Amino acid sequence: MAELASLVQRLEVAVGRLEAIGGQGGAASGAAAAEYVDAFDEIINGPVAEYLSLSQKIGGDVQKHADMMKQAFSAQKQLLVVASSSQKPSDATMTSLLQPMSKIIQQVTNFREVQRTSPFFNHLSAISESVPALGWVAMAPKPCPYVKEMQDAAMFYTNRVLKEFREKDKTHVDWVKAYISIWTQLQDYIKKYHTTGLSWSKTGQVASASAAAPAAPAGGCPPPPPPGPPPPPMDLSATSGGGGGSDDDRNALFASINKGTAITKGLKHVSDDQKTHKNPNLRSGGPQVRSGPKPFAASASSPKPAVCPAPTRAQPPVLELEGKKWKVENHVGVQDLVISQTELRHVVYAYNCNKSTLQVKGKLNSITLDSCKKMGLVFDDVVGIVEIINCRDVKIQVMGKVPIISVNKTDGCHIYLSKDSLDCEIVSAKSSEMNVLIVKEDGDYTEFAVPEQFKTVWDGTKLVTTATEIAG
Template sequence: MATSGIGNLGTLIKRLEAATSRLEDITVAQSQSYSQSGQPGAAALAGAAAGAAPPPPPPPPPPAPVEEVKEDPTSVKAWDASVAGALAEYQELSGRIGNPVAEQANIVVKTFAEQRNLILLAASCTKPAGGLQSPAFAKLLQPLQAALMEVIEVRDKNRGEKRYFNHLSTVSEGIPAVGWVAIEPKPGPYVAEMKDSAQFYANRVIKDYKDTDKTQVEWCRSFIKLLEALRTYIMQNQTTGLVWNPQGSDPETFKAGAGSAAAPSAGGPPPPPPPPPVADLSAGSSAQAAPAAGGMDAVFGQLNQGESVTKGLRKVDPSQMTHKNPELRASSTVAAPTKAAPPRPAAKPASLKAKKPPRTELEGNRWNIEYHEDNSNIILDQTELNQTVNIFNCKNCTIQIRGKINAVQMANCQKTSILIDTLVSSLEITGSPSFAAQITGSTPTVLLDSNDSGQLYLSKTSLDTEIIAAKCSAINVNVPLEGGEEGEFEEYALPEQLKFTIDKSAGKKDKIRSEIVVHTA
């Protein structure tokens, strides 16, 4: 018993010695690991972590500092000094008038902002290869063109707004002035032309509101002032066209990394998923989709054809009639019929026939302007003294005739306006309801025949003009107001009623006497 206990004790001591030796070995290994890796227990920790999950990724580096925006070039500073004040005044007066004038003004501000961006780009970049006719420059113009079209669309969608249509037309006729950036070598006169086009409609607004609402008059003058400020800026800073920087960068590079562009936020949403795959539009799929075109719409469409609804039916051959062929009834099959021809479309009424194409051509000494519709940018500037202008069958157009020519005739036009400088012979308007004609120079005679509703604007140099009217109604002559500002007119209506009397004592030639009927209160 005692011998067994001593044996067990000896065994226990040996085991303790072995454990102590093992602990010493571990201590030595840890010391060596510390001296090699610089971190205590690196080897042991590495072994312990062999089966653990990988550590989380390190945090992302901080964003790079945004490059500070450089000072604006001289051309941009001059733009702000010349245009910004007039633009703010125009926008403020538009806000007082309200929509749709205010809506259009906000887009005008956007258009001028795009113009400023283009001037800034040109001052910092080289001119695109190929010049103003290159696709690269056309791409740079796209934001400006889009804003310009938005301004014009406001007028087009508000044609029924009679109260403000002249306001919207004033801006729509003048806003193309921002297109000076694509004109070389003299963009200044182009802006002056657009200002004159806007002045034509601005004069109408001034005439309508000069005695009732001064805000409307101030609004007209503010927009004309804006165009004049643009012209002044061009004549002082961009005389021969948009100025580029020969030592600048590439326009595409500037556009991608411009300091003025808004930087995207770091925490924005992920990009949208890719679009779904395009559906297979093969013959099989189109055949399945064909029945969907039916329904009640197709039924009513067939009924609206009237008597022609039966034209698409085919005559059944006697060999295919089951009541005449018992063998067909027995087999329950009928020979496949030939494909019936589709019904022919009904003939178009005369009102839907193709219209003649618009034409502006010089034939000999006569300019022919015909069949234009909704065109407010018809300009004749290459004219000569011996030429005449014939305007025929135009609708809702504005025509500018520059220079001194022989005569102008307008016939069968509707809602057409003409702006004339000087005529040697006469201006003749026949069968053209709702016309408007303005003479900025002089003309000896104006002939009006069979016109219903018209406006004639004379200048200070054309007050000696003779006006001869026959079978006309609602014709007003607008004369410059004495002592008034430019664009202020005084309106006079041409008389429409005459009184005729017979003078018994007069000779045969003077038997009939006529006088104008004057209505007094």
């Protein structure tokens, strides 16, 4: 049954392409349309198939995420098939055509949000940050730069995957290469076939909202048979049984319509004294328009209904060691969070903490603050990296040494460096209100602001970017 369904679907696609190619004056455009559908199949059978295979090999949440991505690419191919044999529809219809793919993209993004404690969180984040690239079909006239922008958004997390697994498991390294290759080849594909936007057929019917309905899953029931031929055209020469007019009346009606703007010349002019909105007396004598019931108006004495805020479910606070990861989550107003039993292989992951202070003693691998507000972090030594992601108003104090501090999507970050950590590299992106405080000989600190504004010029051979100060 599955093979029959697949065969019927392939026949329908082939018939649609043949009809587009055989249309009057549309042979060239139909062939080009069929060509770009086949070219997209090469992407699906190439880097997408390799990415899916490696995701299955890794398993777990990565495989579940890949199954969603497979559906997203299938939905995009379905849209390309529609565009190859149909003319461009209206904006409202286009929104309906994009709906199946948009829902899958939303599912991919939501899956990452509910799996923040997953050991493959970086894998999930790389996919979620870049999957909107499939929306290039609606990004005329510059779809290719949009895909490049989404690919760059994934680089932050793919680099973290490479750093974590480069020496451990080559499968994850190959997984990153295959996934990045998808967007690279998609850009080449768009440059060749859809330079200024999705290419639609010049022949065929205008695409309808039902054209991009998701295909039946493998193994399900076969698709319904194609619709029968349209009904014969209505015979306008015959009078209807409902009391239709004669041929002369119908011809007179069409003649008056064909007059265009001259059709209003026969209308009678209405003077101001005959207009009811300027003469109340005419309204009183004419037919009364029945008005509907007045809207309910609560009196001052009547109590107003109380508006109950939507209940929020507070997550339980967590401070525990799971494997090699210290999990610090959902703490509010706790100033004495301490992790003292650390080892060099340990990592600390603090998530959703508010108005709290965390002290980490000893030497460990890395520390991450994610989605924290008004959070303080004090630590001794980190041999890897300290990462601040999606935070607000955080203060970081280094007592010992740290090689790299990364700040991403954070507003308000103060970093206090010790004498041993003055050679630390601070990497920031999409962040504001960042300050680095350097310790002086007397133990006090001098504050320096991290630039947020940059100037880029072309020197004849390359772009040169320098930091600028905000004047004013």
